[in-house]
Structure formats: C-alpha cells, structure tokens
Amino acid sequence: MTHSAMILLAHGSSDARWRAPFEALERDLQPRVEKPVVLAFMELSEPSLETRVAELTARGITHIEVLPLFFAAGRHLREDVPGQLEEIARDHPVDLQLLAPVGQHPAFVDALAGIVESRAQHGQI
Numbered sequence: 001m002t003h004s005a006m007i008l009l010a011h012g013s014s015d016a017r018w019r020a021p022f023e024a025l026e027r028d029l030q031p032r033v034e035k036p037v038v039l040a041f042m043e044l045s046e047p048s049l050e051t052r053v054a055e056l057t058a059r060g061i062t063h064i065e066v067l068p069l070f071f072a073a074g075r076h077l078r079e080d081v082p083g084q085l086e087e088i089a090r091d092h093p094v095d096l097q098l099l100a101p102v103g104q105h106p107a108f109v110d111a112l113a114g115i116v117e118s119r120a121q122h123g124q125i
Helices: 016-032 049-058 075-091 106-121
Strands: 004-010 037-041 063-068 095-098
Touching: 004 016, 004 049, 016 037, 037 049, 049 063, 049 075, 063 075, 075 095
Parallel strands: 004 037, 004 063, 063 095
Antiparallel strands: none
C-alpha cells in the first residue's frame, strides 16, 4: 500500500460550471498515476483542503504533496495556503508538502505550446 498521495488544489468557486473541468481533471488523472490523486479547493467549494487531508490520513496516508493548479504563486500561495497547511498539520499526523504551482513547471510551457500549435493548425487561433 502506498503511504503518499497528491492533492490537486484549485482556488474554488460556488459555480458548479467552474468546478466541472477540475473535477474532470481529477477523474481523468487518477488512473494515470500510481498514488491517490484527489481534488481540493482553497475556498468557496467542497471538498476543502482540510477535508481531503482528513480523508487521506484516515486511509493511512502519511505524506501528501499539494499541487496548486495556479499559474503563479501570489498571496494565496505565499501566505494563505501555507497557513492552512500549518493549521491542518496540527490536527493530522501527516507530512504536508506544498509544491510550486503547475504554471511554474517546465512541462507546463511545453504543454501550452502544444495546445497553441494544435489550435493554430486547426485554425482556432
């Protein structure tokens, strides 16, 4: 059994239409990854970051990487989310690691370039 998992962290919105692509990402990504990958929202939506950590630790997970689905690290990722993680860690016996946002990963530029090229070839931009 794996003892590590990943939380995909999105901002959150009360609009279900906004959440739908993130929920699809969670569903489509999970079969492609060997460890549990779940979606959480920073605010305005459920499941919250705290809810997901509680669920994962109840399953015996001891290490959780939090991958922000953000382009860059603004105030939320520099202050709010680290504060949330510190508070959550006081209540749950788990190692929480906040990763850099997806927009700062080198593969993100490659993926975006592929999207731009694909749309250009199909006359969509």
